[in-house]
Amino acid sequence: MGIIKDKFREKSLAASAEIKAILKEHGNKKIGEVLLSQIYQGMRGITGLVSETSLLDAQEGIRFRGYSIPELRQLLPKAPGGTEPLPEGLFYLMLIGELPTEEDVRHISETLARRSHVPNHVFKAIDALPLSAHPMTMFVTGVMAMQTESVFAQKYAEGMSKSDYWEYTFDDSFNLIARLPRLAAYIYRRKYKNDEHINPDGLLDWAANLGHMMGYKDEKFKKLMRLYMTIHADHEGGNVSAHTTHLVGSALADPYLSYAAGMNGLAGPLHGLANQEVIKWIFEMHEVLGTEEPSKEQISKYVHDTLASGKVVPGYGHAVLRQTDPRFTAQMEFGKEHMPNDPLVNTVWKIYDVVPGILESLGKVKNPWPNVDAHSGALLVHFGLKEYEFYTVLFAVSRGLGVLASLCWDRALGFPLERPKSVTTELVKKWLKGEDEIWD
Numbered sequence: 001m002g003i004i005k006d007k008f009r010e011k012s013l014a015a016s017a018e019i020k021a022i023l024k025e026h027g028n029k030k031i032g033e034v035l036l037s038q039i040y041q042g043m044r045g046i047t048g049l050v051s052e053t054s055l056l057d058a059q060e061g062i063r064f065r066g067y068s069i070p071e072l073r074q075l076l077p078k079a080p081g082g083t084e085p086l087p088e089g090l091f092y093l094m095l096i097g098e099l100p101t102e103e104d105v106r107h108i109s110e111t112l113a114r115r116s117h118v119p120n121h122v123f124k125a126i127d128a129l130p131l132s133a134h135p136m137t138m139f140v141t142g143v144m145a146m147q148t149e150s151v152f153a154q155k156y157a158e159g160m161s162k163s164d165y166w167e168y169t170f171d172d173s174f175n176l177i178a179r180l181p182r183l184a185a186y187i188y189r190r191k192y193k194n195d196e197h198i199n200p201d202g203l204l205d206w207a208a209n210l211g212h213m214m215g216y217k218d219e220k221f222k223k224l225m226r227l228y229m230t231i232h233a234d235h236e237g238g239n240v241s242a243h244t245t246h247l248v249g250s251a252l253a254d255p256y257l258s259y260a261a262g263m264n265g266l267a268g269p270l271h272g273l274a275n276q277e278v279i280k281w282i283f284e285m286h287e288v289l290g291t292e293e294p295s296k297e298q299i300s301k302y303v304h305d306t307l308a309s310g311k312v313v314p315g316y317g318h319a320v321l322r323q324t325d326p327r328f329t330a331q332m333e334f335g336k337e338h339m340p341n342d343p344l345v346n347t348v349w350k351i352y353d354v355v356p357g358i359l360e361s362l363g364k365v366k367n368p369w370p371n372v373d374a375h376s377g378a379l380l381v382h383f384g385l386k387e388y389e390f391y392t393v394l395f396a397v398s399r400g401l402g403v404l405a406s407l408c409w410d411r412a413l414g415f416p417l418e419r420p421k422s423v424t425t426e427l428v429k430k431w432l433k434g435e436d437e438i439w440d
């Protein structure tokens, strides 16, 4: 771990000095204006955060440290004989800001394998929940139970210097990421596979090991896990899971507590839980229509019925994106290569032909195009993973890479407690009547 920690120290010291100089010279520069509508409507478009690991462009989609998803599928190191990037490489890129060598990635894979032990009390905490509990409830319970292992919390209690915050955040982040596949697989096997568990294989990479411990033997499933864990990792800093992790971390809550908070947000149906909602919605469509291979006309009617009943079409729309999500496209390419004739995957593609036009015709949806969640479930079902309530756990494992790399940067750059200003409608009315001055 020393090599990567040393590189991170070097990079973050340089970045910290650069930011200090920028703020000294330009700290008073105004960046945009805030509209009253933005204050009421989810702060859309207000620039108010720095997140170093990735940047989202409304038209082009996500770039991680400047690299798009198609570029990363080419450039990041792959497992021997593999065709998809290793997510360990993306983690390195987000942390260090440079593409890793194969050696760097191997080093991270081996470190994560070494640190993957999950203490027994974590499994007991999960076992205390009824089997009917949602997998995300089990997952966050497990992460919270693992907080007993936080080096950051322990060092803080002993009294540590501010300059050491990043170092123990870094250690906790690696330890936590290392443990996530074991935790996720435990939940999957407990809930869906008779509580029969599979030991980790220390020779496998992080994502492949997750597939292995869940009980999926197909090499293509391992490839899918590598792609899935890479594309879901980060989506700049303002989305609910990233922002929550950052916010809670800003109070110096340790990485376990901060990440657990963020994953509670991921479990919302307008965010990461949309991946389960998509497949649930398609399975219900099969039942209602009495076919597993609906025509575009049948899908169109079903979409209209969904909207008429006051529900959203899951997997479509986005708060920032205004085009088809490149994470959707990457999964579509995977589907075309590995399962072009799968009926469910084909239904996802037909839905893609039908839904944007219908949402556009409503005249209010700002982005009628599919997001990452519109596609992921169908690829999982192809391999037999039909238990859709589990899907957000997979998203959460991947999201750990991005939000925890970001948290390391937050601590290294000494970002302070986050505390935006809120107002009351009473005050807004006074502003509008000119009875009080608008506070800058």
Ligand code: HAX
Residues within 6 Å of the ligand: 239, 269, 270, 271, 272, 273, 274, 307, 311, 312, 313, 314, 315, 316, 317, 318, 319, 320, 359, 364, 365, 366, 367, 371, 372, 373
């Ligand atoms: N189906 C139906 N209506 C939709 C819609 C959809 N897929 N997407 C947006 N709309 C509606 C909104 O509900 C809103 O309606 P009201 O004015 O009646 O309230 C209107 O269109 C304007 O919304 P918007 O400005 O286009 O979208 P928002 O930024 O407010 O919301 C959401 C973005 C992602 C929450 C939204 O598009 C949505 O609910 N999509 C479906 C759920 C989903 O797929 N979520 C996953 C998003 C990606 C992600 O975070 N993955 O983890």
